[in-house]
Amino acid sequence: MANIEVLNSRFSLYDKMYSHELREHSFADWPFRAECSCTPDKMAKAGFVHCPSENEPDVVCCFFCLIELEGWEPDDDPWTEHKKRSPNCGFLTMKKDFTELTVAEFFSMEKERLKIYLVKGRHVERDTNQSRSHVAAAWASGAAAEVLS
Numbered sequence: 783m784a785n786i787e788v789l790n791s792r793f794s795l796y797d798k799m800y801s802h803e804l805r806e807h808s809f810a811d812w813p814f815r816a817e818c819s820c821t822p823d824k825m826a827k828a829g830f831v832h833c834p835s836e837n838e839p840d841v842v843c844c845f846f847c848l849i850e851l852e853g854w855e856p857d858d859d860p861w862t863e864h865k866k867r868s869p870n871c872g873f874l875t876m877k878k879d880f881t882e883l884t885v886a887e888f889f890s891m892e893k894e895r896l897k898i899y900l901v902k903g904r905h906v907e908r909d910t911n912q913s914r915s916h917v918a919a920a921w922a923s924g925a926a927a928e929v930l931s
């Protein structure tokens with residue numbers, strides 16, 4: 783699991799990642815193409831953003847439920863893998879395309895995304911022994927990275 787700084791930066795950057803196009807752009811260096819089941823287009827369709835690190839070049843993260851998956855094989859189907867690991871993800875269960883959501887529906891999605899982030903942050907904090915209120919306070923002030931560094 784990512785540390786709190788990574789989690790914070792992902793949460794604040796991923797509000798743009800409702801866009802399929804931006805998610806797909808994140809896979810510019812993705813190795814699986816053409817004949818594979820996990821092409822950039824399919825990865826993006828399943829809600830994933832490519833967030834590689836030096837040691838883990840194939841880590842992807844769902845912009846919505848923030849689950850991380852790695853160790854991809856050419857035949858892996860991203861939607862199936864996502865569903866297996868995070869069956870209740872709000873992105874997977876979304877009935878419409880993002881561009882068709884009403885403003886109210888969008889804000890209810892964002893509220894759920896915030897809730898997931900706060901729960902995840904709490905788990906990370908438990909591991910790192912930081913106080914719980916930091917995450918909420920950091921989010922509220924919009925200076926998450928600064929406060930928690």
Ligand SMILES: [Zn+2]
Nearest residue numbers: 844846847871
């Ligand atoms: Zn998800």
